[in-house]
Amino acid sequence: MPEGKGRSFLLFYRVIFYTHLNASDINKLPFCFVFFLFTLSAGCSPQTEQERAGTCAVAFCESFYNLNYPLATNYVTPSSLPLLQYYASNIRQEHLDAVRQSGIATVSLIHTELEENGQEGRVVCRIQNVLETDFINGTFSFTEEIRDTLIVQQTEGTWQVRMDNLRRSGK
Numbered sequence: 001m002p003e004g005k006g007r008s009f010l011l012f013y014r015v016i017f018y019t020h021l022n023a024s025d026i027n028k029l030p031f032c033f034v035f036f037l038f039t040l041s042a043g044c045s046p047q048t049e050q051e052r053a054g055t056c057a058v059a060f061c062e063s064f065y066n067l068n069y070p071l072a073t074n075y076v077t078p079s080s081l082p083l084l085q086y087y088a089s090n091i092r093q094e095h096l097d098a099v100r101q102s103g104i105a106t107v108s109l110i111h112t113e114l115e116e117n118g119q120e121g122r123v124v125c126r127i128q129n130v131l132e133t134d135f136i137n138g139t140f141s142f143t144e145e146i147r148d149t150l151i152v153q154q155t156e157g158t159w160q161v162r163m164d165n166l167r168r169s170g171k
Contacts, residue, residue: 049159050121053152054112056159057123061148065105065127067091077153080163090135098131102142105129110147120153 047055060075062068069088076084099105106128114121125148133140151162 049118049154050112050114053114053121053154053159054109054123057112057125057150057152057161058107058109060150060161061107061125061127062105065107065130067096067099067131075161077155077160077162080161083163090133095131095133095140098140098142102131103129105131118154120151123150123152124148125150 056075060072063071063075064084064087069084069091072084073081108126108128110124110126112121112123126145127148128145130143130146131140132143151164152159153162154160
């Protein structure tokens with residue numbers, strides 16, 4: 001068998017499944033181990049603060065716009081909980097049925113910008129297939145696409161959404 005990647009993979013396969021190694025394979029074990037560690041570390045690179053803030057905002061939007069308010073509580077600041085509870089208290093079964101029938105809202109990240117202090121920022125997301133509700137008149141309808149600008153802040157190393165400018169709040 002020619003030397004190269006195929007040979008290294010075969011060696012790695014032999015090590016994993018405890019088969020017999022010959023003397024030339026044992027000499028190549030350090031190379032195989034380093035190759036394995038490099039491959040593992042390349043896939044596990046840490047996220048930047050900007051990426052972490054964006055990930056938090058997307059996760060919040062996915063749960064909020066799909067009416068999964070219990071999950072959304074994991075992504076908001078403590079001061080935002082009363083507003084989230086207000087939304088949850090106004091959701092009826094017909095809203096949940098409409099979301100199930102129409103399909104879930106999908107979220108994509110457009111832009112993330114952090115302040116110079118690195119503790120606060122704005123994240124712009126595009127949300128498709130959004131249930132728009134009018135709690136006062138009791139009506140609802142689906143909107144094909146909206147953009148939402150979320151304020152995120154870092155508290156004790158965790159990014160959270162501050163719900164003071166959501167599109168649903170009329171701002």
